[in-house]
Structure formats: structure tokens, C-alpha cells
Amino acid sequence: MGKIICAGLGPGAPDLISVRADRLIRSSRHVAYFRKKGKLGNARRIVKDMLPANCIEYAMEYPFTTELPFDSPEYIARLAAFYDDWTERLADLAGSTDVVVLCEGDPLFYGSFMHLYIRLQGRVEVEIIPGVPGMVGCWNVTNLPMTWGDDVLAVLMGTLAEDDLVHHMYGADALVIMKTGCNLPKVRRALERAGRLEDAWLVERGTMPGERIARLAEVEAADCPYFATVLVAGHGRRPEAAE
Numbered sequence: 001m002g003k004i005i006c007a008g009l010g011p012g013a014p015d016l017i018s019v020r021a022d023r024l025i026r027s028s029r030h031v032a033y034f035r036k037k038g039k040l041g042n043a044r045r046i047v048k049d050m051l052p053a054n055c056i057e058y059a060m061e062y063p064f065t066t067e068l069p070f071d072s073p074e075y076i077a078r079l080a081a082f083y084d085d086w087t088e089r090l091a092d093l094a095g096s097t098d099v100v101v102l103c104e105g106d107p108l109f110y111g112s113f114m115h116l117y118i119r120l121q122g123r124v125e126v127e128i129i130p131g132v133p134g135m136v137g138c139w140n141v142t143n144l145p146m147t148w149g150d151d152v153l154a155v156l157m158g159t160l161a162e163d164d165l166v167h168h169m170y171g172a173d174a175l176v177i178m179k180t181g182c183n184l185p186k187v188r189r190a191l192e193r194a195g196r197l198e199d200a201w202l203v204e205r206g207t208m209p210g211e212r213i214a215r216l217a218e219v220e221a222a223d224c225p226y227f228a229t230v231l232v233a234g235h236g237r238r239p240e241a242a243e
């Protein structure tokens with residue numbers, strides 16, 4: 001009987017992978033990862049120089065990307081069937097061998113792996129290796145001290161409605177906005193309404209090749225990649241404020 005081990009890969013740079021995950025990936029025989037149809041996949045790209053030559057790969061290709069609205073019944077049903085199918089396949093495989101599942105950032109932080117994790121409960125042993133979340137890599141490459149003293153940090157998704165974004169922005173000191181991509185113009189409007197645009201940074205592909213860091217107010221909102229995060233630092237009890 002094998003087990004399923006989900007390895008968090010961190011924000012993108014291979015040398016930000018934990019020692020434990022690095023060792024596992026370099027000795028793996030069966031590796032699965034999510035990817036969009038027709039793409040290599042970001043997780044696979046991160047480990048491109050690490051997989052052993054005899055490793056068998058399982059690309060778990062999402063059945064669609066942006067063709068269906070993410071709250072439509074068809075989207076929900078097809079995605080559930082996709083996760084059910086891969087749960088069966090990975091559980092079968094783990095009946096005889098260990099299987100490593102790759103996951104960007106930390107697996108339990110907005111990770112697709114969680115959809116497999118809950119389905120695998122009670123069927124097969126599952127182990128998770130933590131990873132540095134993408135947002136942590138992003139605020140480090142931006143050299144932003146993010147949270148001070150009793151600052152409240154809100155982690156928001158760009159997929160939220162504009163009014164909801166504004167509401168949460170008013171309720172927090174420091175902000176992280178993920179899943180920015182095509183939602184960037186909406187995120188920008190929400191930040192402007194909440195009076196936070198001037199302090200906002202956009203980090204595209206943080207710690208990865210092609211990394212870009214810019215003040216959001218100075219960015220043309222036209223095209224923004226999927227791996228992009230907006231950051232606003234808190235002002236909290238900084239040392240100079242306490243004097």
C-alpha cells in the first residue's frame with residue numbers, strides 16, 4: 001500500500017522549495033500535477049530540472065478554463081466530475097505505490113489539491129508537505145514589510161464582486177488580492193474607491209522567470225497574467241509611530 005504525498009512547491013523559484021519536498025521530488029517515481037489544457041503547467045515548470053528520468057507523469061488537465069462562468073451549475077458539475085475521476089485514479093495508483101502530487105505555494109491555501117484531499121479521506125493515506133505561499137514570495141520580492149503590530153490582513157480574491165472587495169478593503173489594514181488576472185481593472189477600481197490605490201503594488205510571477213513588480217497606479221490594466229498578486233502594506237504600530 002502506498003500513499004499520496006502532496007508537495008507544496010512555494011512561490012515559483014525552485015530554491016524556495018523546502019528541503020523535505022525537494023528530496024521527495026528528486027526521488028519520485030509517480031508524479032501528478034494540475035495544468036490547463038495545452039500548457040506545460042506551472043507546477044511542472046518549477047520542478048523541470050528535478051524529476052528523475054524514469055519518473056511517470058500524470059497531467060491532471062482541467063476540463064476548461066474560462067469558457068464557463070465559475071458559478072454556473074455546469075462548471076460546478078464538470079469540475080466535480082473531474083476531481084472525482086482523478087481521486088479514483090490516484091487512489092488506485094496509491095494501492096501499490098507512492099504518488100507525489102505537486103502544488104504551487106502551500107497545498108492547503110487556496111490549492112486545487114484540497115478537492116482531492118477531501119475526497120481521499122478514509123481511502124488512502126495522504127501526507128502534505130507545506131510550501132511558502134505565493135503571496136509571501138511576492139511581498140518579499142517587493143521588499144514590503146506587510147503587517148505591523150495589530151494590523152488586520154485580508155486575503156481577497158479578484159473574483160469577488162467589486163462592492164464586496166471595497167467592503168473588505170475598508171475592514172482591513174493590509175491587503176493581499178489574488179486571482180488578479182482578468183479581474184485587474186475591477187480590483188483597481190475597488191482600491192481606488194477604498195482610497196488604497198496609491199499604496200498598491202502589483203507583483204506578476206513573483207520569484208519566477210518573467211517577474212514584474214510595479215506600483216499598480218502606474219500599470220496599464222490591459223493584460224495581467226494568472227500568477228499576479230496585488231499587495232497593500234499595513235501601517236500598524238511601526239517603531240517610528242510609537243515614538
Ligand SMILES: C[S@@+](CC[C@H](N)C(=O)[O-])C[C@H]1O[C@@H](n2cnc3c(N)ncnc32)[C@H](O)[C@@H]1O
Pocket residue numbers: 011012103104105106107108109110111112132133134135137138177178179180203204205206207208226227228229
Ligand atoms: C489558486 S491560487 C493558489 C495559491 C497557492 N496555493 C499559494 O499558496 O500561493 C493562485 C493565485 O495565487 C497567486 N500567486 C501564487 N503564486 C504567485 C506568484 N509567484 N506570483 C504572483 N502571484 C502568485 C496568484 O494570485 C494566483 O492567481
